[in-house]
Every structure is written in C-alpha cells, then in structure tokens.
Amino acid sequence: MAENGGKNTKVIVIGGGPAGLMAAIQTACRGREVRLLEKEPEPARKLLLTGEGRCNLTSTLRPVEVIEKVFTGASFLYSALYQFTPEDTRRFFEDRGLRLKEERGRRLYPASDRAEDVKKVLLEEAVRQGVEILTGVEVKEIITSGQEVREVKISGGRAFPARAAVLATGGKSYPGTGSDGSGYRLASRLGHNLVEPELALVPLKVKENWTKEAAGLKLKNVELRLFYQENKIFSSYGEFIVEENKITGAEALRLSCHITGPDYHNYRIAVDLKPALTGEKLKRRLQRDFDRYSNKHFKTALGDLLPAYLRPVVVRLSGISPDRICHQITAGERESLVRLLKGIELNVTGKGSENEAIITAGGIAAADINPGTMESRIVRGLYCTGEVLEPAAYTGGHNLQIAFSTGYLAGSQIN
Secondary structure, eight states: OOOOSOOOOSEEEEOOSHHHHHHHHHHHTTTOOEEEEESSSSSOTGGGGGGGGTOOOEESOOHHHHHHTEEESGGGGHHHHHHSOHHHHHHHHHTTTOOEEEEGGGEEEETTOOHHHHHHHHHHHHHHTTOEEEESOOEEEEEEETTEEEEEEETTSOEEEOSEEEEOOOOSSSGGGTOSSHHHHHHHHTTOOEEEEEEESOOEEEOOTHHHHTTTOEEEEEEEEEEETTEEEEEEEEEEEEETTEEESHHHHHHHTTOOSSOGGGEEEEEESOTTSOHHHHHHHHHHHHHHTTTSBGGGTTTTTSOTTTHHHHHHHHTSOTTOBGGGOOHHHHHHHHHHHTOEEEEEEEEOOTTTOSEEEEEEOGGGBOTTTOBBSSSBTEEEOGGGBSOEEOSSSHHHHHHHHHHHHHHHHOO
C-alpha cells in the first residue's frame, strides 16, 4: 500500500498482524494519526495460516476461562482480557459483516472457513479509520530521548517522528510470514528483559524407532504424561499423531508448551493407551481375552483391545513372541504387558522447526510492561502487544484473542 504523503504521524504501529491491526484501529478511531509499518509485502500473512487456513479467531469462553488456558504469564492478561473479551471480538467481526460459527471446544471460526475473510475485515476497518499502512518496510530501531519514544528508524536510514509506538511484531514462528523475532531485538536494545523465547505448540522429536513403522497412526482417547527426569510435570488427555521419530496432534502440541531446551534428553513421555481402565481392571480384561483365545497366537489375541494398526507395535514392544500360544503366556508377562499398555515410553530429543511451531512462548518480560495499559515501564510511549510478549496459551483461539485484547488495550490507552 502506498504512502499517502507527508503526515507527521504521531503513532507508529510496528507489525501488521492481528495485534498490530487491532491497536492501529483502536488508536485511529480515537482521532490519532496512525501509520502502520509492515515488513512483508502484505499485512497479516501469518493469520492466513491459523486453524489450517480456517482461522480459529476466538472462543465463546469467558475471560477467566481463557486465562485458565494460558500456560505462561497468565496473571498479566486479566486487564486486557476483561477490557476486550471474546464476546467483544465476536461482536467486532459480526458488526462488520463476518458471520461466525461455533465448533467443538467452543471455538469460533468464520462461517466461510476462510482466514482471508478475517484478514479482510481487519484491513478494511483499518483503512476506514484512516490508518496509513506501509508494506515492505523494515524497522531497524526505535529512537528514544529521555526514555521516551521520539522516532522509528527504518531500513535505508529514514526515520518517522512518533510520540508513541506499538511493538506488535509477533514471535519467531513461521519466520517467512515476518514473525522472525525482530521485535525481541528492538525491545532488548531499549533495555527490556526477555524471557527466553521457546517454540510452543510444536511437534516433538522422539528417539523411538518404532514410530517409523507406525507413522501416520492417530491415537485417540489416550493420556500423555510428561516427565522431567523422574518427576511428572504435566498430563493431557485426548489424541496425538505418530510420525517418523516425531509426534504431533493436539495433545503432543500441548506437551510441547512445557518442554524447554537445551536438555531435551531429560524429558520423557508415557502414553497410557487405556486411561479409562486401572491397571487391575486392564489385567482382568487381558486375562479374559487370553482365556477366550487360549489356543491362538499372541499376535491375534489383542484384536478386541487395540486397533489393527497398533497391535504389531505393542506385540513387538512387549517382548513376547508373536507366535506364542496365549495359554503359555505367564502371569509375569501379563503384568509387563499391562505396564506397557499403561505407559508406552517416548524419549524426547527436541522440538520441530520454527516453520512448524504455531506460537512462541516467552518474549518481552511481563514485569517490564504495565498490564493495565500495555505501556513499557522502561520507555514511555512504547506499547507492546500480542505474541512479542511473554504470555502464551494453548490452542483454541486463545492466542489470537490475546492479540486482539492486548492490541485493543494498547490502542485505547495511547494519548
């Protein structure tokens, strides 16, 4: 989008994602002159990837319920989420002509299933409010004087005067969309502390080679228990997907939020294939099956208990010969099989790439930002919003809601 002339812009928004656009809209509708600078050829490119291109833009949860889904920096978000709630987000888009629909998990999507339609509403509203949007512009430095924002310097040496700036550059996931960690560098140069950014909601690499033969396997209604050394630190119930030396899917992504490097080798996962059954109940169930198939081979005796694609893996991991006759299997071997079914082990070796991570956890330390205004405690006139900040949440539209809420709050506070 072309520059519209020589405005002496008072507010500069750095980053054209959901948080930046919402901040720009809210600032401009209060009569401020706003210029939004986006490094990529078009704003909100990462938004188009969310929800597999369908954009789970928020939920029908109450603010306190959203906060329960935040796994780091939750208390920081109370003011923002109560100032601009999921219901406010719903009304914002519906009032501008976008029909929404609710799906499983109280998630809201555009009825069209098109993330492009969410982006269109944001951009049209920004233009309607008079926001000047410049694309292909890389910010190099935020210039201060007396710990107050004075200018925003871009590549090529040009500087825009500003009495306030909004840092809305995102994290470092999907760097090809412009979310490349540049905001962390800008904030750090101004004296802000960083909580080490970690890829989150990202597939996990695992050591076990049996995952190669089971690649593509989708396990439902299982429990994943995450251990650091010998201490259980998190558990999650639902489904995950096995890939070659990697696991993904909803619950694997949740686990990734509680894993930090570089000592990945200290993390292991126990997969309970039958969480609805206690060990004792599972043992009795196995005994009944073995009695029923007493003269059959072990490899055929698990048909009532496990799906076909999982049986060969369990048989091999059990150490029991697949051709063993069921009535020959000892009580000790049955006990070992129960332990296996209640805790197949996966040893973590790392995380997926930046191009696989949905979000980044960590960033500008919440302690450096006023939660009631989103203004920096270190630099007056600097506001920070969205994923560049420390807080992060699980999937369900919550991270986009955080972007909208923090962007709205910042925009409503800029003088």
